[in-house]
Amino acid sequence: MQPSPQSPPPAAVTTTSWNLSSTSSRTNYDVFLSFRGPDTRKQFTDCLYHALRGARIDVFIDDKDLCPGEEIDNALNESIKQSKMSIPIISKDYASSRSCLMELAQMVECKKEDNQLIVPIFYDVVPADLKHLRGCVEESFRKHEERGIDHKDIAKWRQALQEIAKMKGYDLLNKYNGYHGELINKVVSDVEQFLKTNDLVITDGLVGIEPHVRKAMEICNKDVHVLKICGMPGVGKTTLAKFVYNKIHHLFEGCSFLEIPKDVESNELMRLQEKLISDLRKQERRTLSTPDQGTKVIAHSFNKMRVLIFIDDVRHFDQIKHLVGNLSWFGLGSRILMTVGRTDILDDYPSEVADKYKVEPMNDHQALLLFQKHAFVEDPLEERSEYDSLSRDIVKIIKGLPLAIVITASYLRSRKGRMAIWLDTFRWLQGNQAETVRQAFKVSYDSLEKGTRQIFLDIACFFSGMDERIASCMWSAWYYPSREIESLCDLCLVEIGENHELWMHSQLREFGREIVMAEGDWPWKRSRIWNHTDALSALSALKRKESAKNVEALALTFDEGQSERFRCEGFGHHWSLRFLRLDQATIGGNFQDALSNLRWLDWQGCSEISELLILHLKNLAILDLSRSSVTGESQVWGQILEKANKLKVLKLSRCCHLCNPPDFRASMYLERLVLEGCSLLPRIGRSVGSLKHLVSLNLKFCKFVKDLPEELCYLKTLKELLIDGTSICMIHFLPDSMEQLEILSACQCESLARISDSIGQLKSLTYLGLDGAAIDRLPNSIKSLKKLQRLLLGNCHKLHELPYSIGNLESLEIMDLSSTMIARLPWSVKNLKKLRVLKMENSHLRKFPKEIKNLDKLEEIDLSQCKNLKGSIRCDMKGLSSLKILRLSSTKTSGLPWSDDKYCHRQTLSSLSLLQRLDLSECDQVRALPILPSDLSNLKLLELLKISDCTVKTLDGLENMLRLRKLTLFRCPSLSKLPDREKYKFEIDMRNY
Template identity: 75%
Template sequence: MELAQMMECNKADNRSIVPIFYDINPAELKYPSEPVKDSFCKHEKRGVDPGDIAKWKQALRDVAAVKGHDLPNGYNGHQGELIKKVVSDVLQFLKKNDLVVSDSLVGIEPHVQEVMKKLGIIYVNGQATEICDKDVHVLKICGMPGVGKTTLAKFVYNKIHHLFQGCSFLEIPKNVESNGLMRLQKNLISDLRKRERRRLSTPDEGTKVIADSFKKMRVLIFIDDVHHFNQIKCLVGNLSWFGPGSRILMTVGRKDILDDYPSEVADEYEVELMKRHQALQLFHKYAFDKYPLEEQYEYDSLSIEIVDIIEGLPLVIQLTASYLHNKEGEIEIWRGTLDRLKSNPKNEVKEVFKLSYDSLDEDTKNIFLDIACFFIGMDKRIPSCMWQACGYNPSIGIRFLCDMCLIKIGENHELWMHNQLREFGKDIVTRKDHQLWKRSRLWDYTGALSVLNTKESAENVEALALMFDEGQSECFRCEGFGHPWSLRFLRLDKATIGGSFQNALSNLRWLDWQGCSKISELLILHLENLVILDLSRSLVTGDSQVWGQILEKAKKLEVLKLSGCRHLHASPDFHTSKYLKRLVLEHCSLLSQIGRSLGHLENLVSLNLKFCKFVKDLPEELCYMKVLEELLIDGTSIRMIHFLRPASMERLQILSACQCESLARISDSIGQLKSLTYLGLDGAAIDSLPDSIGSLKKLQSLLLGNCQKLPELPYSIGNLESLEIMDLSSTMIARLPRSIENLKKLKVLKMENTHLRKFPKDIKNLDKLEEIDLSRCKNLKGQICFDFRGLSSLKILRLSSTKTSGLPWSDDRFSGRQTFSSLSHLHRLDLSECDQVRALPKLPPNLSKLKLLQLLEISHCSVQTLDGLENMPRLRKLSLFNCPSLTELPDPTKYNFEIDMLNY
């Protein structure tokens, strides 16, 4: 009875059990021997409740399966050895090696769960219970400076160290040299051996000791603030140095730290910025003794503004809130803090950023400062042309900045940098010299204008931007350019300039003169080294004489942007532009002709004609584009996509023709685009796709949304072996071809608002499929009879606004096994406005179903009962808008989720 109670406690709240099999073999309990059977028979004869006997039998079987101490077999009957081992294990289990972590953490649990998963550790109800993978694994935690990498790693370390025979926390000093490495080695050896440090004469000796001492020991090693593999090579350079089940956790300053480890045992977790509500909660914890009282509500709007400026960076939130702590009633201090955050990070924050910045080489520092001062939100491929021309090697520099988490690259190649990092970069420039004309970069309108009007030499200025408010422009003379400059980037932004530049701009690589009113002013510039010319939204025309003079001078030009030039009726003459790589004519509303000189652009990789509404035909000269990779013709009046020559555009990767309402035909020539990875035809007037589309073996994205005349897909669609995303929303498609079963790499299938009548059965074995969207399919009716077991990766299922009445929760008519409930990765299920759904059935408690489900939407339904919520431990939000038939509201405190409800 006592043993049964112990096992119940073990299951209920994870109490630890250490069985000692003192005078019996565990197998005799797991597979009961005669004495055990006889004992139970006696209990049965005495009339003991059969239910109790069943519990006792199960308890014996369960405890026999727990790893314990077997005196007869493990210690040869030596009680002294057994006692030593038991005492050692219990002391190790009870020993507190916790690292110091703040009690005011917010939103850390989702991060912890993901890290535990990557470490291969079972983590239930806030407790780490078991190491489920016996291989040695290493995990790097990365993220931008100040995002909370160390805090997360310490929290995880405290949760799991009891599972290991030895553990060690090592912090890498700022400047690690030979003696510093030996000190770290001594600390590691001492921590794992649990005794005083031993003397080491060289780092090589320390490496040998580590390699030879812990091969049979399950260890946890946490190394904080690693920037180079050489810093850890002599500590954890080879994973074979440590015993099965060992884990190495490290916070890193660069993502490429683990490149020297085998990919199958090395993983990474990037800590993202805090969500807005979490950031506000953290701010309140540090700024107020308790959540603001009613009389403190005037500070709410300031709190929100401060948090929005900080953009979810925990370090800055904590420092700022701590400074404002108990300063209610001092509103001017709050306002002053907000103003300072907009232009100047706190000193403590600067020190954290500076460590990362100082590790950059000079060229990468220049790229970082350029981005901070000028290029946030810009397509990285444009400034890369300038950096390449200046010898900065942008491909390496941008990759390094991404590895350091100082910048990110968006889906459309745009550069992103955190606000505080941007201000840190600007602060570096301004601190170098108080005199404006001696700084390397000028972005402030007033400062830039004053330098242009000064008589001082501004030879240090490399980049200058005159940026005006909307509707504002400037007219000035350029005598300020009369002295030597090192200017490589100049933004004039709607300015009108008189005078002569003389030789001041001979080093210019990028001229950004958007809104230019007189193109003739350009003719006095020295454009010999120019690689980027941006005249977007200017009053330029197709005057061949003017363009001939400009392009004759700018022979090195690689990027020409003429977006929004409303008076441009014909493209320039490109006979002399043999280096041009990117031509942007987007939103040139009068442009109808693309000159034959386009065929001379043998190095063109990107042609953008988006929303040139008078362009009706693809330029014939495209057939000469041997290196073209990107063709953007969205919003044009193109009527047919047809390529004249079989070998034309053999390198084309992106063809985007969305919102081309006149596009009625795609010819078989589409099949010759062997390198195509993206094909966007959203909103086209096509009524069929050619069979040759199946030849696009590299195609990853096929977007056919809102092609309202398209009734079916060709059978050859199944040949798209690389396809990952297929959007068929708002088409006439009622069923998919059987060949869809061959799309083994498909991740996203969108069929919203189609004529689909049945759940597509041929997708049942697409084990990479993560998202299915069948919302607003009005013909999808009744109970869905589908075997979901093959969709092992499914995360999102949308069935809103359909006539479906239910899912095969646990009734699989095919095999008698559970189907829908086997979707262990599902985290979003949308059944809103499915008015035929009456109940969410109770799921079998003995199965691991829907454990990852985070969002359940059943709004506007006739659902009456909710019985399966206990099997959804990760549920965070339950949407119950307008569910009048629901008789009982679930208790959100019991299940720990948020309920959205209206008209309940």
């Protein structure tokens, strides 16, 4: 179904209309501020800068971001190019500054080339004076001419000022009567809207959400202050609320998203209050002393402010009465969204200002589509036909609950061909309709083996969001984690993210924690203690000699800056901990054998490490001392490496005092060493070469590390080397080394100017990331990387060409050449038979690369913002049979290949039957759109079509676009007839038409 069009905003709400066309995704800053220092630096600019930063917007300002010794002109130009938008603050003497005018000219150039957004602030000047170059502006240019500045530069500056004068901006004197605060609030709000900084993350690939969004939006646009979204567990309440929140949050002066924990205690309530106050004030979080203090601050701070607050998973009114208990605390037009577990929660609000929307389960058609999507993935229709009837019956029993459908379908997916299990699952569900969601979870949980259940409970209690490779180092002492995690993923109980992080749905997490809670009435009787208060209770019980032999994992989670000191004498056999999180706590005393079973010690932010504690870490596998005060020199630190004989993972991320590398011993079994963000670390010691079992070395953003020790050649087992953001100048390896290396990431290494021929000996390499390097070539030896799957060269601004040997990369799937100087691809790329993604956005490409025309695995081609790509595409694309995404926005192309003649027209379209997205926005040379005649039924899979600044005249054949979800039309003056919104089932966006 199509997404619902956005309903009109509430009364008295206005927004600034900006062109939200795409900008480069490779940016270092959100906003570039340009200003003349003596005019506004210490007043308006300073206030605006801090307001933007307080809203978590990354701002470039010249006195804070330029490094000493940089060429100011080049650095400023690069900063402008690497920003998503620019805000010039035009004051009376702005034009008297040569650097300001250079910045302005660069902004205008970026707008023309990259469609970068410019929003000027006319501080104390009239736009007409800029347009006509009169008054103080004229005087400034007269002085520039007297100084002998090149006339070409002056002409370019004048043109830039005149361009700025035409733009819609902010007029401080005429519209805001000189009030800085009001203007600054407006600018921050509009920048947030443009950058979508407040959008909540929503899962892709949903089915049937659009009608709910439309109805909920209709209620929000009424004079209703509180909207309660209710429904059965797993029906999609949170997803719906996130959709609504993302659609309307930009209409409010402040917004906040709060997740209610299951048990709201006083410290957790204050944390929610602190977040709410911080979000609405757009300031850093400040600590409260009591919940009553927080209530007073909320009640008196926002009563003249129109806000949007989304509170997720409310189970009773007491959880929120100190947050949004009285609607008079917030200004007129405010909205409060809630997802609730009970329908009577809003009884404390007046009925005339509160309403509810119940999310009903999916209808049978939508539910079946979702079930088939997860049970059969991409299986052909004929292979799923024998399951059709049974699939429909199962879906009817589950009654359209999305989460339960996904869980059940995923469980059955790996059991195709075993009809008896499908039938048993159907029969089992028939007798358990009352607790469908929980029972759907239980079906999968009960099917797990014992070890897999333990790993599931560990993730539910502690490790959601953790790197599964690290957690596996603990689990491997008892289980077979690779096998068991794969089983959990197959059942959709757990997902593994792109960066190997474990992810579990919140309802599944609660289900797992309920299982642990049922193990005993008291915390110290249970196997896992994740709640801070329960952990303190368990520690107190241990001092009373209570037995806690069942406790396997315990976590203390202090607020930032808080800590506590514990004495642990006499615990002895009472502990059987394998995981312990201390989180800034200080522990001392005689531990005896209390921690002899410990496998994972998470002690981030510790300031003092007890020697007695270290003496009992003989079985430790994982040690995390991130953000701690270790220096690499202390005697205690040396004992860590000496006593932890079985240590496999050592994390020292962001240890800002670590100025000397640790001295490692050859007998260590260390597999993962993480030194990311150790900003003072000048080098990696030679002793790292003695770590014969090391698999991963992470040096990300150790900015003073300039070279790698030759001893790395001894690391025969190393598979992952991460040196992003370091000062490495050259990548070179000794002969016959690094043969097992699979991942080499050197992104944002701005000093990296050379890759030696030794790169060719990395026979196992699958990932090579050089994004942002200063290299001007790749060695021909790259042809030896037969296993390479991802090659990232984006933002290598000096790279002019690829070697011909690139065609030997027979396993290459993704190649990113965005923002390089490459004008054409070598003919050998025709041999990249496994290539799926080709990104050349903002490159110097002149012609559509014919070399790729027969790459039948290619799914995505991105040539957007290639300003030199001109004329009609003379390439028969029928060989691109897998193409799903084609981006040609902001190019000078004048026509697609099938517009040339009838023969090419038929052949090409028949091969693009999988095309889902076609972006022709800002293609002002396109005179006709040949893909929409009525006989083009083979484009029925097209989902997204964007047309802007084109001279197309007709849009015939839209009725054949069966899967088209959205048609975007911007500024198409030659279009003779607008599409009928009532006729088509897809969304038609005609803003700025």
